[in-house]
Amino acid sequence: MLRLTELKLPLDHTPEALRAAALARLGLQEPDLLDLHVFRRGYDARKRTAIHLIYTLDLTLRNEAAVLRRFAQDPHVNPSPDMAYRFVGRAPEGFNDRPVVIGAGPCGLMAALILAQMGFRPIILERGKVVRERTKDTWGLWRRSELNPESNVQFGEGGAGTFSDGKLYSQIKDPQHHSRKLLEEFVKAGAPEEILYVSKPHIGTFRLVTMVESMRRTIEELGGEYRFSTKVVDLDVDVASDGTRRMRGLHLEGGGYLEASHVVLAVGHSARDTFQMLLERGVYMEAKPFSVGFRIEHPQGMIDTCRFGDFAGNKTLGAADYKLAHHCKGKGLEGRTVYSFCMCPGGTVVAATSEPGRVVTNGMSQYSRAERNANAAIVVSVTPEDYPGGVLAGIDFQRELEERAFRAGGGDYRAPAQTVGDFLAGRPSTTLGEVIPSYKPGVTPTDLAPCIPDFAAAAIREALPAFDRQIRGYARPDAVMTGVETRTSSPVRVRRGAAGHSLNTLGLFPAGEGAGYAGGILSAGVDGIKTAEAVARSLLGLPTEMERAA
Structure with a gap:
């Protein structure tokens, strides 16, 4: 096949126009084009009066070689790359060294699926519940302020990504096209086929639930085994006379023990007790940067109009999103960046805490993106210099902010909220305006600034007017902010070497968001695939990618 890129058509073009445009671009006649497949469709909305797809x-062409020769100097005409996924190996018949995956979020799910497809019959340990029971527990917090610390937005089958917008795009480098494998598996599990070609694919929570269930069934049919409500509380590490550390097994809550020489650590960014255990067991870890701030809500219609003009509401374009960043210039703020994160068009702000006495916000959308508000996190980058004190100091930093938010909200899991107008003026909110906050179980109008460090509040105050210059109305006085957003990424990195093992513990394979190697469903899933391949190479005694390249 031949790949043709950057083909521009009007937003309202007919289906027939696509084929005609491809033929015209290549100077071909109808009989020359045997087949046409849309690999990617995006849009250019830089000119709101002339939006193009x-x-x-x-x-597939009748004489592809001749066309490629004719367009040899054209960067938009090339052979289609081979994106087929190939397994690194297969488990021999009767192979009994079963790998263990800790965590059933996007990373653990894809790691388990790939290992199962290679015949390794993985065992998946998940501290939370199956996805539907977990959904009930999550709604318990949202509707009745009842928190289950082991079954919530952060913990349970599907991971934190289940209660999100279900975004499936990322800026990671992916030369081996692992993301294509992930998308194809998601489609097999029930995701809409459009995720294979739209430029910013998303799924939404309800569809993610059924997909996670389908993928679990596939893994089990291939010999995998799930153990829910099973928490790993300690590692059994063998230390040789030369100091070499190697995984031997896992201690489980309640006194259980599981022998394991190869363990995928895919625990997510909120497994704080697990990070503490890893540190105590001597697993090499580092503190890393993350970001903190608030969720901000605007009418989705306002965002649509600002981004798409008269094309707002167009079915092909859908609900508009945005991506904003501001590099601070104020005194004492030099080097700080404020940016939008995890933008959820037509979505809701949700309670995302996993610990009692703390308030955490996140964003979620359904596939339809039909709710009245757009929401996004507006966050400020922080580094270990902002929270000195050791590897886990970032967790203490997060907890302090979450406890402040809990107290400011009233101590019953309501979240503190403030209008943008009041925040910029430095006065507490006593009432809200036309923008109705979507957070459940509810909000308390107050002053948000004390919920985050002074520098972060000052940075956001500087950024909001700048964002308003990019999206008119962004700093409207009745836009509402809800706090706090602290779980933007893991506050630690569990370092690994070129072969995928922990730097100092052979057989332990840190992976995904919790280990500091991903951010979002797609990148976490891709890291799960790569980690599964590393596990398989180790189990089968195969050379690593670096060794093969050498």
Whole structure:
């Protein structure tokens, strides 16, 4: 096949126009084009009066070699890359060294699926519940302020990504096209086929629930085994006379023990007790940067109009999103960046705490993105210099802010909220305006600034007017902010070497968001695939990618 990129058509083009445009672009006649497949469809909305769709097409031609020669100097005409997924190996018949995956979020799910497809019959340990029971527990917090610390937005089958917008795009480098494998598996599990070609695919919570269940069934049919409500509380590490550390097994809550020489650590960014255990067991870890701030809500219609003009509401474009960043210039703020994170068009702000006495916010959308508000996190980058005190100091920093939010909200899991107008003026909110906050179990109008460090509040105050210059109305006085957003990424990195093992513990494979190697469903899932491959190479005694390249 031949790949044609950057083919631009009007937003309202007919289906027939795509084929005609491809033929015209290549100077071909109808009989020359045997097949056409849309690989990617995005849009260019830089001019709101003339929004165009941008296509990448895979074409099967009658005389492809001649066309490629004719367009040899054209960067938009090339052979289609081979994106087929190939397993690094297969478990021999009767192979009994079963790998263990800790965590059933996007990373653990994809690691388990790949290992199962290679015949390794993985055992998946998840401290939370199956996804539907977990959903009931999560709604218990949202509707009745009842928190289950082991079954919530952060813990349980599907991971934190289940209660999100279900975004499936990322800026990671992916030369081996692992993301394509992930998307294809998601489609097999029930995701809409459009995720294979739209430029910013998303799924939404309800569809993610059924997909996670389908993928679990596939893993089990291939010999995998799930153990829910099973918490790993300690590692059994063998230390040789030369100091070499190697995994031997896992201690489980309640006194259980599981022998394991190869363990995928895919615990997510909120497994704070697990990070403490890893540190105590001598697993090499580092503190890393993350970000803190608030969730901000605007009418989705305002965002649509600002981004799409008269095309707002167009079915093909859907609900508009945005991505904003501001590099601070104020005194004492030099080097700080304020940016939008995890933007959820037509979504809701949700309670995302996993610990009693703390308030955490996150954003969620359904596939339809039909709710009245757009929401996004507006966060400020923080580094270990802002929270000195050791590897786990970032966790203490997060907890302090979450406890402040809990107290400011009233001590019953309501969240503190403030209008943008009041925040910029430095006065507490006593009432809210036309923008109705979507957070459940509810909000308390107050002063948000004391919930985050002074520098972070000052940075956001500087950024909001700058964002208003990019999206008119962004700093409207009745836009509402809800706090706090602290779980943007893991506050630690569990370092690993080129072969995927922990730097100092062979057989332990840190992976995904919790280990500091991903951010979001797609990148976490891709890291799960790569980690599964590393486990398989180790189990089978195969060379690493670096060794093969050498």
